[in-house]
Amino acid sequence: MSERRLWERYQKYLCGVESVGLTLDVSRMNFAEDFLERMRGPLDKAFDAMEALEKGAIANPDEQRRVGHYWLRAPELAPEPALTREVQDTIAAVNAFSADVHAGRVKPPTAERFTQVLLVGIGGSALGPQLVADALGGPSVDKLRVSFLDNTDPDGIDRVLATLGDALAQTLTVVISKSGGTKETRNGMVEAERAYTRRGLNFGAHAVAVTGEDSELDRTAKQGKWLRVFPMWDWVGGRTSVLSAVGLLPARLQGLDTEGLLSGARDMDVATRVRDAVKNPAALLALMWFHAGGGRGQKDMVIIPYKDRLMLLSKYLQQLVMESLGKEKDLSGAVVNQGIAVYGNKGSTDQHAYVQQLREGVNNFFATFVEVLKDREGPSLQVEPGTTSGDYLLGFLLGTRRALFEKDRESMTLTVPDVSARTLGALIALYERAVGLYASLVNINAYHQPGVEAGKKAAGVVLQLQRQVVERLRAEPAKAYTAEELARAVGAADEVETVFKVLEHLSANAQPGIQREPGANRFEARFRAS
Numbered sequence: 119m120s121e122r123r124l125w126e127r128y129q130k131y132l133c134g135v136e137s138v139g140l141t142l143d144v145s146r147m148n149f150a151e152d153f154l155e156r157m158r159g160p161l162d163k164a165f166d167a168m169e170a171l172e173k174g175a176i177a178n179p180d181e182q183r184r185v186g187h188y189w190l191r192a193p194e195l196a197p198e199p200a201l202t203r204e205v206q207d208t209i210a211a212v213n214a215f216s217a218d219v220h221a222g223r224v225k226p227p228t229a230e231r232f233t234q235v236l237l238v239g240i241g242g243s244a245l246g247p248q249l250v251a252d253a254l255g256g257p258s259v260d261k262l263r264v265s266f267l268d269n270t271d272p273d274g275i276d277r278v279l280a281t282l283g284d285a286l287a288q289t290l291t292v293v294i295s296k297s298g299g300t301k302e303t304r305n306g307m308v309e310a311e312r313a314y315t316r317r318g319l320n321f322g323a324h325a326v327a328v329t330g331e332d333s334e335l336d337r338t339a340k341q342g343k344w345l346r347v348f349p350m351w352d353w354v355g356g357r358t359s360v361l362s363a364v365g366l367l368p369a370r371l372q373g374l375d376t377e378g379l380l381s382g383a384r385d386m387d388v389a390t391r392v393r394d395a396v397k398n399p400a401a402l403l404a405l406m407w408f409h410a411g412g413g414r415g416q417k418d419m420v421i422i423p424y425k426d427r428l429m430l431l432s433k434y435l436q437q438l439v440m441e442s443l444g445k446e447k448d449l450s451g452a453v454v455n456q457g458i459a460v461y462g463n464k465g466s467t468d469q470h471a472y473v474q475q476l477r478e479g480v481n482n483f484f485a486t487f488v489e490v491l492k493d494r495e496g497p498s499l500q501v502e503p504g505t506t507s508g509d510y511l512l513g514f515l516l517g518t519r520r521a522l523f524e525k526d527r528e529s530m531t532l533t534v535p536d537v538s539a540r541t542l543g544a545l546i547a548l549y550e551r552a553v554g555l556y557a558s559l560v561n562i563n564a565y566h567q568p569g570v571e572a573g574k575k576a577a578g579v580v581l582q583l584q585r586q587v588v589e590r591l592r593a594e595p596a597k598a599y600t601a602e603e604l605a606r607a608v609g610a611a612d613e614v615e616t617v618f619k620v621l622e623h624l625s626a627n628a629q630p631g632i633q634r635e636p637g638a639n640r641f642e643a644r645f646r647a648s
């Protein structure tokens with residue numbers, strides 16, 4: 119396609135949302151001229167489903183739950199006045215609590231003020247807050263500095279706690295878990311609590327929770343007389359919870375513009391209810407995903423924002439898209455193995471990493487470039503006469519886009535004016551709705567995640583086996599076992615590989631004192647309690 123023809127397509131299909139200044143350019147997606155027309159029927163059905171969902175229908179049939187993340191930024195649209203009030207009250211409570219913290223009215227027992235937030239959470243209870251903190255925060259705006267425990271990696275935990283150091287006395291720990299029973303988060307909380315206790319600090323006086331009513335975390339917080347518990351509702355999915363207390367509380371504490379986040383999302387919601395694909399960027403996105411992957415997810419979604427502040431966008435979208443769309447069965451129960459793989463980092467950095475493969479390797483992706491018009495606060499230095507670093511950034515974006523298109527690699531470009539709270543709220547809302555519409559196009563439930571449980575259950579089995587193994591070794595400290603012998607001894611002969619892995623791990627660590635004696639080969643090594 120000639121550059122002139124691309125310019126015509128650009129003008130013909132450019133989809134803009136005036137209120138937030140966002141445009142979506144799909145001219146470099148090779149859809150046929152009649153594609154949008156052909157998809158009108160399925161898209162209409164997707165709009166119907168979305169409308170029903172927004173009105174409070176059970177949109178998550180497996181879990182018999184409503185799906186109400188759109189009410190978080192327009193509480194007046196919630197199907198019942200009680201829900202409207204709950205959302206409004208929670209926003210007010212988040213704002214009031216944050217103001218109290220900033221003013222020192224809520225303060226740590228042994229210091230003047232809280233200066234740090236330590237957020238403990240994982241998945242939807244961390245990714246959104248991380249994206250918001252990184253995109254909008256910085257030394258000149260942060261009222262409190264935010265750090266994260268989002269894993270059960272002991273060294274990762276140590277590193278974050280060591281960075282906090284003495285500032286732990288001024289640290290407010292925010293533990294976030296919708297279910298309140300996620301093990302990684304529980305572990306992070308227990309480790310954080312011990313760090314406070316070691317310093318003679320009362321954890322409860324430094325802790326708040328965001329969780330569902332009467333969850334394990336809710337009970338822990340209440341028993342431990344934590345400062346506050348903010349609600350999380352079953353009608354908000356973890357991956358769409360960033361505009362509930364899950365994301366609003368840490369953002370507000372950090373000093374970020376949470377009203378901007380909400381209003382940007384609200385305005386995008388209004389724009390993406392329009393039942394016309396060329397005027398609705400969420401519908402257009404969903405249709406382009408459908409076009410690119412044949413409605414089967416055959417092509418990966420590569421997200422490349424040319425802005426450091428948006429580096430976590432792809433990580434955030436990875437959960438939103440892949441947990442929502444990656445499903446074995448469709449709504450009729452047929453096996454469909456749907457999904458779209460998402461990856462990306464930032465431009466132009468990625469050009470020096472994997473863009474080589476994008477241009478010349480396997481053609482199994484479509485790219486989404488994110489262009490930010492505003493370079494920085496204030497004027498820019500000229501790195502060469504008449505040229506700034508920001509000019510280079512745009513040059514690289516346009517150059518890469520062209521280089522890909524020359525090789526028949528498709529791409530879209532999202533352009534936003536800046537990385538403000540409003541823009542970020544709008545981007546979040548845009549992708550939430552695109553995911554919902556696409557799910558309807560391919561007839562799947564976007565709002566459950568049945569596949570996640572299998573791994574959690576299997577991990578539980580491993581830990582149970584570990585307990586048996588350690589018990590057995592301790593019962594006979596003089597005796598050394600091979601993994602094979604030990605697996606048999608605990609009645610789990612078939613689980614010998616798991617026993618072997620558990621023993622290798624235990625013996626590589628100081629606790630609980632399992633010694634490894636080398637054998638004829640690594641599988642003949644013997645293990646004993648010391």
Ligand SMILES: O=P(O)(O)OC[C@H]1O[C@H](O)[C@H](O)[C@@H](O)[C@@H]1O
Nearest residue numbers: 241242243295296297300356570
């Ligand atoms: O907020 P939580 O209940 O702790 O859940 C945290 C995360 O873990 C789960 O495994 C789900 O797959 C995610 O959707 C969720 O966001």
